[in-house]
Amino acid sequence: MMAxxxxxxxxxxxxxxxSTSLEAAFQRHAQLLARRPPRMKHMTARTFDAVLAPVLEHYGHPRDSYELLCVVREPVDWVHSWWRYRARPEAAGTPNSTAGVSFEAFAERVVSGEVHLGSWVEFTRTLPGRPAVERIYRYENLDRAAAWMAGRLGVAVPQLPRVNVSPRSGSGIATTTRALLEQHFADDVALHDAAR
Structure with a gap:
């Protein structure tokens, strides 16, 4: 989170x-930057409303004086990225490791609820009576999010560094499993489709 x-x-x-690439490119402009722990870095819109919006308001920035911005990813691609991330050698032996687990099996665990990764709709849901997240960009349009941020800051659009990238994998997904994931994340698919 960068304020x-x-x-x-x-x-x-x-x-x-x-998001880590955007943070690396723009962090020097932030008034507030939350990087650790992960739950603080990845705070939801509701947590922002409950915890940080009052702090910013106390220091002269009421909620209607700024927009909230985030990036969402196509849900099946997002689940695939999580699977690859959890398969990295550093995760071996941990409860979340997907080393030796096929993407099909991981996807089935996500759909069954055994693995909970979250939801874009839940992430972007604000507290009742609070403004919605105003700007939601698609992951595949990360450059547009960066250009908008640079424009607001009055700086040149930076080259986004490639950081925290999940290892590559050629493992595909069966059409039926893709359909199950898309059904499971139907609201998130719609949110992604509606994003900038």
Missing amino acids: MPQDGFCFLATTKTG
Whole structure:
């Protein structure tokens, strides 16, 4: 999470969407930057409303003076990225490791509820009576999010560094499993489709 209310926006860092790249490119402009622990870095819009919005308001930045911005990823691609991330050698032996687990099996665990990764709809849901997240960009349009942020800050659009990238894998997904994931994340698919 990066707060730049003096420039009219705060960035909510969603998981596995290039948020770390955006943070690396723009962190020097932030009034507030939350990087650790992960739950603070990836705070939801509701947590932002409950915890940080009052702090910013106390220091002269009422919620209607800035926009909330985040990035969302196509849900099946997002689940695939989580599977690859959890298969990295550093995760071996941990309860979340997917080393030796096929993507099909991981996807089935997600659909069954055994593995809970979250939801874009839940992430972007604000507290009742609070403004919605105003700017939601697609992961595949990360450059547009960066250009908008740079424009607000009055700086040149930076080259986004490639950081925290999940290892590559050629494992595909069966059509039936893709359909199950899309059904499971139907509201998130719709949110992604409606994003900028």
